[in-house]
Amino acid sequence: MSNGRLTELQAEYDRYLEADLKLDLTRGKPSAEQLDLSNNLDGILGGFYMLQDGTDVRNYGGILGIPEARQLGSEILDCKPEQTMVGGNSSLTLMYNFVNHMLESWGENAKFLCPVPGYDRHFTICEHFGIEMLTVPMTDEGPDMSVIEDMVSRVPDIKGIWCVPKYSNPTGHTYSVDTVKAFAELPKKAGSDFCVFWDNAYAVHDLEDTTDELQSLMAEAEKAGTQDNIIMLASTSKITFAGSGISFLSTSEARLKGFEKYLSDQVIGFDKVNQLRHARFLEDMDTLRAHMAKHRDLIKPKFDMVLSKLEESLGGKDIATWTRPRGGYFISLDTKPDLASTIVDLAAAAGVKLTPAGATFPYGKDPENKNIRIAPTYPSLGELEQAMDVFVTCVELATLNAEQG
Ligand SMILES: Cc1ncc(COP(=O)(O)O)c(C=O)c1O
Incomplete structure (x- = not known):
């Protein structure tokens, strides 16, 4: 990989440092729009107990x-x-x-x-x-x-x-x-x-x-x-x-x-x-499944966004591998060995909070220091896009820095 790319990435990263971002990809929480889907819980009993x-x-x-x-x-x-x-x-x-x-x-x-x-x-x-x-x-x-x-x-x-x-x-x-x-x-x-x-x-x-x-x-x-x-x-x-x-x-x-x-x-x-x-x-499983389809409509575009950012920026570069889940709340990404904590720290300095490296392992210790969990559901699509731009820059920057010793 050329020094030119490294210089480019460093400049991009420096711009993020100055942008004063405050974005969070940590916990798998539902967004406010998802919570709104269940507001009819309120008052549903109508006084009948x-x-x-x-x-x-x-x-x-x-x-x-x-x-x-x-x-x-x-x-x-x-x-x-x-x-x-x-x-x-x-x-x-x-x-x-x-x-x-x-x-x-x-x-x-x-x-x-x-x-x-x-x-x-x-x-x-x-x-x-x-x-x-x-x-x-x-x-x-x-x-x-x-x-x-x-x-x-x-x-x-x-x-x-x-x-x-x-x-x-x-x-x-x-x-x-x-x-x-x-x-x-x-x-x-x-x-x-x-x-x-x-x-x-x-x-x-x-x-x-x-x-x-x-x-x-x-x-x-x-x-x-x-x-x-x-x-x-x-x-x-x-x-x-x-x-x-x-x-x-x-x-x-x-x-x-x-x-x-x-x-x-x-x-x-x-x-x-x-x-x-x-x-x-x-009510019953049919009602439940119809309700979950509404959640899916809200969160699928977020998963798609994360996956397309990863593919666009990191695909084919032998830098990271990641999962393409058919359900659930997370995307799991593996970096090259020994880089996860550096990437999480780089992202944090640029205002993007990620789940601490190692959190997906007992005692917080990932022996290969390579797993990062991405939780796409909570931020808005716009925030997620910004956060992913920072994240992929951090992944590539850390990897190239490590390769160049
Ligand atoms: C696998 C798993 N179990 C349990 C929970 C938490 O469940 P609860 O809110 O019912 O305590 C989570 C939340 O992220 C989870 O991912």
């Missing part, structure tokens, strides 16, 4: 949630309503609590497998409880099952694994049928208190006309007799209001009973008024 079974949702009680919302969650997670509970506005809280609930039986040396790159807040839960994390590489079919099977048979005290099985955060992968079946069998090799945390946060978040089909893990687990080891999660955070949705956890009925007992020490019941609002608003 009674369920068909006579329950007054304004009152205490019902830790597992109202039947209408349990039904909705079970359809999203592809299992039975009796296996599904409804929590507050964050599935992360349910994950945290479930891990806490299991800790006593897992013991002090518990370890978790973490497919990488992955979701930073899963890793934070492990760090919080002192659970050691062991990384597992991803393949196009999902996490590398042969590595996982080898590890659980070799390493003692592996008690769980974090999975985002559909439109994974951040790679966008959907696990193949064989991978799902292998996960249903895994607890037989890993032990009776091993938990598969199946965080299906993007179950209905398609970017294309056709959805990626995900095999039902619970159906496979019931065939394998491992349903007690399956903990599935989802929420409406990126369906309705991110800060005021409802969350779902599904597992075997027996395991759910144990978790209900654990929860009863800290809560008498979650927000049933909000559960009823969501059940009325989202």
Whole structure:
């Protein structure tokens, strides 16, 4: 690569430094326009708070949630309503609590497998409880099952694994049928208190006309007799209001009973008024899918913009590789080794905030320092375009600087 190109890039970058930009590509938050799609949640109950079974949702009680919302969650997670509970506005809280609930039986040396790159807040839960994390590489079919099977048979005290099985955060992968079946069998090799945390946060978040089909893990687990080891999660955070949705956890009925007992020490019941609002608003899977199509109309142009900027500026230059997700909230980009943190710092100095390099790995340490997660949903299209111009300049500048020593 010529020195001329480097001089050009440096001049471009210097112009960005002077432009006083304030742009943010960090967290996968819905934009205000996306939130507006659910404003009809407000007032939808019209003063009617009674369920068909006579329950007054304004009152205490019902830790597992109202039947209408349990039904909705079970359809999203592809299992039975009796296996599904409804929590507050964050599935992360349910994950945290479930891990806490299991800790006593897992013991002090518990370890978790973490497919990488992955979701930073899963890793934070492990760090919080002192659970050691062991990384597992991803393949196009999902996490590398042969590595996982080898590890659980070799390493003692592996008690769980974090999975985002559909439109994974951040790679966008959907696990193949064989991978799902292998996960249903895994607890037989890993032990009776091993938990598969199946965080299906993007179950209905398609970017294309056709959805990626995900095999039902619970159906496979019931065939394998491992349903007690399956903990599935989802929420409406990126369906309705991110800060005021409802969350779902599904597992075997027996395991759910144990978790209900654990929860009863800290809560008498979650927000049933909000559960009823969501059940009325989202109604059934057809209504839900029609609602998600409106989200897609708003965010697809943003994903397209990011992808076309990457292709235009970095395509064919052997500088970076990136994913082209069919759903979810992220694009995952790999730079040349050892450059991600430099690029994130360059972008920050020019006013473009990116997720910290390393955040997609346990302990914030990407061993190759090359993964960067791009979250296109929150900024406006115009802001996104500006941010991407800065970003691609930083990627190329850092790469050429490194090549020239
Ligand atoms: C994989 C994954 N799980 C869970 C969450 C957060 O879910 P909630 O808002 O229900 O806590 C996110 C948000 O980015 C996510 O990407």
